[in-house]
Amino acid sequence: MGPAEDFIGMGNFLKIFADKVFLKAVGNSFIIVALSLAIQLPLAMVLALMVGRKIRGRGFYRTVFFMPYVLSEAITAVMFRILYNPEASRGFINAVFQALGLETQAWLGNTKLVLFSIFMVLTWKYIGFHMLLYITGLQNIPRDIEEAALIDGVTKRQMITHITLPLVMGTVRTSVYLSVLGSLQVFAIVWIMTKGGPVNASEILSTYMYRFSFVRFQLGYGAAIAIMMLIIALIFSIIYRGFMRRTEYIA
Amino acid sequence: MSDDSAKKRTRLKERITGVLKYAILTIALILILTPIVIIVFGGLKTRGEFMTIPYIPPIPPRLQNILRILSMQDFWYMMRNSLVVTISATVGIVVVSSMSAFVFSRMNFKGKAVLFQFFTLGLMFPATVAILPIFIIVRQIGLQNNLIGVILVLTTFQISMSTVILRNFFMNIPSELQDAACIDGCNTIGFFWRILIPLARPSLAAVAALAVVNTWNDLLVALVLIDNEKLWTLQLGTMQFQGQYGQDLSLVSAFLILAAIPAVVFYIFAQRHIVSGLTAGSIKG
Numbered sequence: 007m008g009p010a011e012d013f014i015g016m017g018n019f020l021k022i023f024a025d026k027v028f029l030k031a032v033g034n035s036f037i038i039v040a041l042s043l044a045i046q047l048p049l050a051m052v053l054a055l056m057v058g059r060k061i062r063g064r065g066f067y068r069t070v071f072f073m074p075y076v077l078s079e080a081i082t083a084v085m086f087r088i089l090y091n092p093e094a095s096r097g098f099i100n101a102v103f104q105a106l107g108l109e110t111q112a113w114l115g116n117t118k119l120v121l122f123s124i125f126m127v128l129t130w131k132y133i134g135f136h137m138l139l140y141i142t143g144l145q146n147i148p149r150d151i152e153e154a155a156l157i158d159g160v161t162k163r164q165m166i167t168h169i170t171l172p173l174v175m176g177t178v179r180t181s182v183y184l185s186v187l188g189s190l191q192v193f194a195i196v197w198i199m200t201k202g203g204p205v206n207a208s209e210i211l212s213t214y215m216y217r218f219s220f221v222r223f224q225l226g227y228g229a230a231i232a233i234m235m236l237i238i239a240l241i242f243s244i245i246y247r248g249f250m251r252r253t254e255y256i257a
Numbered sequence: 258m259s260d261d262s263a264k265k266r267t268r269l270k271e272r273i274t275g276v277l278k279y280a281i282l283t284i285a286l287i288l289i290l291t292p293i294v295i296i297v298f299g300g301l302k303t304r305g306e307f308m309t310i311p312y313i314p315p316i317p318p319r320l321q322n323i324l325r326i327l328s329m330q331d332f333w334y335m336m337r338n339s340l341v342v343t344i345s346a347t348v349g350i351v352v353v354s355s356m357s358a359f360v361f362s363r364m365n366f367k368g369k370a371v372l373f374q375f376f377t378l379g380l381m382f383p384a385t386v387a388i389l390p391i392f393i394i395v396r397q398i399g400l401q402n403n404l405i406g407v408i409l410v411l412t413t414f415q416i417s418m419s420t421v422i423l424r425n426f427f428m429n430i431p432s433e434l435q436d437a438a439c440i441d442g443c444n445t446i447g448f449f450w451r452i453l454i455p456l457a458r459p460s461l462a463a464v465a466a467l468a469v470v471n472t473w474n475d476l477l478v479a480l481v482l483i484d485n486e487k488l489w490t491l492q493l494g495t496m497q498f499q500g501q502y503g504q505d506l507s508l509v510s511a512f513l514i515l516a517a518i519p520a521v522v523f524y525i526f527a528q529r530h531i532v533s534g535l536t537a538g539s540i541k542g
Binding site: 052053056057061067069070071072073074076077078079080081083084085086087088089091095096098101130134135138139142162187191193194198212215216219220225228229232235236239240243 | 274278281282285286288289290291292293295296299307311381382385386387388389390392393470476477480481491492493495496498499506509510513516517520521523528531532535536
């Protein structure tokens, strides 16, 4: 029994690396991770820098920006399925496009657009969470450091690039870590909005794993995909820990 | 002269950045709020109005879609199931993780460090990756299609994070307090119940608020473990509802409004606790 089982297991792993759709799912997952790091987190930082300061109504801004985080992924996904409706008479986003004289789009039906459309939803939902982390990080910066810098005649821009940002690097690292792990785990939003389609254009690791495990009931192959997900997460964690240790020495 | 004009220039600059700041914030505000507002508008219209005038405010608001959903028995089953799962899992998470955090912060025994490392491994093991073995185990112990199965899985997956948060908090309580309590004749369990738990109330609230949000919003675990319609949670129901009534977008919007109300109300009342739970969890975990 033992050797035969091992053999099948290896078979699944050999199959997985020849599976074009699997490789596509890995690629798409990485694209979502990369977009989150390159677009979502910087935007969250901009919001945090503005809302974290003394401005009128900052409590209100924070409450609103964080609100999507508490709405479930299921509700968010169904909401945006309606808003992304390809007909301008039913889907608000296309209605706005039409009003601006732009061409309407099949946001979830176009293989070239679909991943970007999903990423926009993820940004809508999670930007407030990262903003919140940054605000907490900013608040932990001792006041007197900034005051001392001001006395030394530092400009506002210098203050942000040379003092504020280096001091919130710890928080940034945390949010990068959470963002990567979170992006690798996204499931409900993609599954409800597109089921990984059209023609696997928005297939990501979690939807592919779910399809094989619970729709086609090929548990062995599903498990092989799950193990790959775990390995990717582990590799990232190890890199992250190594990186953390190195930068801590420098700091 | 030149000094004066420089001052003027910086003042002008400041004013421009101020205006720019509010412009950016307003755009962000519009981008975040518009999707919600449009769905709320849609849910308060008749199907016919939704087809002809989908985006203008619903004046007067039509409650027929809302009432239709409120009269569906299935909707109330979903609400009840979600409440049962969320309350049970939250109680489970708070009880188990406060005790384990106590052990990890206040007691010394062989292998404690290794055991704690093992606990924090759970932070890296998201339910998505482990869902297949979870499914197999739950089926083997006969808890498939049973809310107890969902509750146990959701509880287990949040114990790691909650334990780490509470352990950090417990470690900040000075050990002199325990020594003093011991002298006054308080044993370990008495110290835990009468001193530590009351002191830890804010972090217990944070952990509980986080647990509520995470369990209430779960889709995957319920999706994998529950087939029986009567046992669907609200999230599972939301997904199925749009599959079933996908053509009637005003009805689906009305369903979304009702399905979102519990979370939004909870958010309004527990915002502070959710936020402190999230930041404590992410920054220390």
